Amino acid sequence: MAQPASKMHGPPITIQVEPFGEIEVPEQAIFNFPAGLPGFPSAHRFAFVRHQEYLPFIWMVALDEPDLAFVVVEPAAFFPKYKPRLSPEDADALGLSSHVRAVLYCIVTVPRDPREATVNLRAPVTLNLSRHLGRQAILASQDYQTREPLFGARPQDDSKTDAGRPGAENASQGRRELVAGADAETQPEHHHR
């Protein structure tokens, strides 16, 4: 009998994640960041929680560091022309190629007035779904800002961001799901070279 491609069959982790309460995080929903994040070099494992009430904002939570979390968005929802070119080092570190594409999430910074929220387009959190790998890629191009105003553009219709999500885990949770990796060839979400 053929074995599945993925050997990740460890038990799911249960974490308390406010404001969502207790969440079970299966292995496929854990992304490994070997290099951590700039400023957080020891934060190696993250999960991404999408909840209907909070969309288009997604919760990126560290699994090993208490209280470390970020609000992220899919950049295409706000910036349809955002097509960053990853450096060869970042593409290589993530195992990306013309066949394996990246999923991007950009970190949001919210000042006192949330209408002045900014998003980091200069350093997208970049995921390889099939390898459960992540990295914050710092783009060489100076075309994109670390603090790009988020509400200069309007978000797209929320229903579009949910269509075709790979690996929608926890379907029984209804309004909440974890972004999960795929065992087989990943569904391409964005193409970046």
Place this chain on the structure above:
Amino acid sequence: MLTRKRNQSIIIADEIEITVLDIRGDQVRLGVKAPRTVSVHRREVYDEIQEANREASASPRAALEALKALPKR
């Protein structure tokens, strides 16, 4: 502090190598060899990203709720 000429290197922790590839006027071109788990960036860009990450992670829960409370268009 180490002094290097063109084409000379330094090696850090057995696995990171920095080579002076070229020197032209006040500009030095450096080559870096490092494992995938080690990220390498220009200092000022890295500092900016680090700072943005720290700011973004300062009170994420409040940030999420504030964003949720914004009227959807």
